[in-house]
Amino acid sequence: MENSMGRHETEMNFKATELRLGLPGVDEMEKVPSNYSVLRSNKRSSPETSEVESINKTNLNTSNTICHDQDNAPPSKAQVVGWPPIRSYRKNSLQQKKGEEVGMYVKVSMAGAPYLRKIDLKVYKSYSELLKALENMFKCTFGEYSEREGYNGSEFAPTYEDKDGDWMLVGDVPWEMFMSSCKRLRVMKGSEAKGLGCF
């Protein structure tokens, strides 16, 4: 009993400082929302597909993304090298096209910079990737994100304008929600952004 309580304590503390993809105010112990993308290892349940797995151990690429509630997740299909048999040329242009079809270019402005930049949000799979890219692009750092304090302690903070025209702090909402509501980005000076971090 004691152990589990103790563990609960430490978990809570840990989670408070973690950059999470949960809705603000949600109980830490609640399950992750169902639109959470996850990188999972390949766990097969159907006998036919397990045959594939055993024959093809060396070729399996075990990373895969699913977008399902974890309880009812269907067996994820491993991406086997060379299957389906599509010419690499064709496969490459398919991927290119997919990227372009749903490419999400948004303007990014930086406090004090004379011109704007543009980035394709579709290239990034998570906040950490996006923030790293922004840090590289503008040669700045954002520091640790926390729900309570935002990017407290850093010179700059990433913000975005959402569908309603409001300026929001990047990182508060789940990634998918951010992707669908972000209209443009702005790297604000830490002092400008302070107002956004408070609830």
Next chain:
Amino acid sequence: MNYFPDEVIEHVFDYVVSHSDRNALSLVCKSWCRIERFTRQRVFIGNCYSISPERLVQRFPSLKSLTLKGKPHFADFSLVPHGWGGFVYPWIEALAKSKVGLEELRLKRMVVSDDSLELLSRSFMDFKSLVLVSCEGFTTDGLAAVAANCRSLRELDLQENEVEDHKGQWLSCFPESCTSLVSLNFACLKGEINLGALERLVARSPNLKSLRLNRSVPVDALQKILMRAPQLVDLGIGSFFHDLNSDTYAKLKATILKCKSITSLSGFLEVAPFSLAAIYPISQNLTSLNLSYAAGIQSSELIKLIRHCGKLQRLWIMDCIGDKGLGVVASSCKDLEELRVFPSAPFGNHAAVTEKGLVAISMGCPKLHSLLYFCHQMTNAALITVAKNCPNFIRFRLCILDATKPDPDTMQPLDEGFGAIVQSCKRLRRLSLSGKLTDQVFLYIGMYADQLEMLSIAFAGESDKGMLYVLNGCKKLRKLEMRDCPFGDSALLTDIGKYETMRSLWMSSCEVTVGACKTLAKKMPRLNVEIFNESEQEDCDMEDEQRVEKMYLYRTVAGKRNDAPEYVWTL
């Protein structure tokens, strides 16, 4: 034993055109072989390592057209590591040295360097036609050399090659004096091209019949080009992106109306929604339509277009057309002979086409003889129906995206379905299998597929018997390729003489061992048995009991090749 002088026989031989017939002629007697040799103009070499370039040149001094294929077919699916081989340079070098009057070079799955293209362009005064399919290793600089130096160039056809784009002005390298172009296909190039140069080139090429553009050619340039070349028969559109209300679109529609000769359409690498209506006026003339790269077209638009294409013989599309869409194809395209349905989301979960679409096609298109079909599922009942409706299949390639999926209705393997296909289609030459399959399907193939020349297998079979049924039964088998099948040493070694009657055998992730491959190589000196050792370990001596990950063997009179990379061991 000739009753006619040589000149007469030569004249008769002029009428014998197909490679296999000519090969047969040369086997009749020594003098026919001699006559055939000197009059042979077109040579096809299905495996560039089966014979040396020097030997070719020595035997056929009148050579004008050479077709070469390099890497094994499964290289298309990333199963052959980089650097395996298939270099064209030694061939061009040998031909150049020998003073052969080469006019046409057709390459598939070969490594073509800029140097080779440069040498090619400077060595043959009458060079007319270069066709590169699924090749790699060259850049637009090589193309510039061809454009600049091949004075009588008629055809430059680049299909699905990996070309490094140096953003040079290769198109501008065609001299003003070059007016002989009949066919130009650069759809696979990724970079920008000089639009002015393209327009001028088209304007001075009155014989231009086939033009396939890349994505960088925008619609206004397309319109200008079409104005200059209303005689085009085959058009590949690059970008079809435009504002539907613009003048450009109106002009385009008017121009397209004038292109009454276009019977083949492809490309649409970029498409604006609802813009296909511009094509309707020429759709009824189309015999060939390739929209397999047109990811931007919605299925409803696609279906509307196809309703206009009553004369279609060849159709390549993506599976977003759906089963219903295939139903429309079946009712609109009664002359359909070749169909390819490609997956738009190979790793996705949505159902795009299933057995229903194929059954609909088989009911509406009895002339169908070539099929490549990527689908989510297939049933035995459907295959049996298709076999009954379409007995004329020459090529039947089915790819179920879940490689070992059984019949979803009965949970049975698809042995009976494919069995029906091989039994009914007596002219079947090429077959690709997928889905859950036991040894039984191979029994059927061995029994019925007399004309089968190429068989592709993946994740199928239960024991060595499967492979043996095929090797024993298919007398005309030339190419056998398989991956992830439980066929092992016993299957490999039972009938080793068979492999000299075939072009090649590919086995990857099967159950053959190093020892068996060594045995085979020792007994059959006219086979090159290659094993790929891709492990990082410096295992100089592989244990005999070790399983071979990839093996490729082929008959050859050229002996062991000297350009194999480190990881290829020729035993």
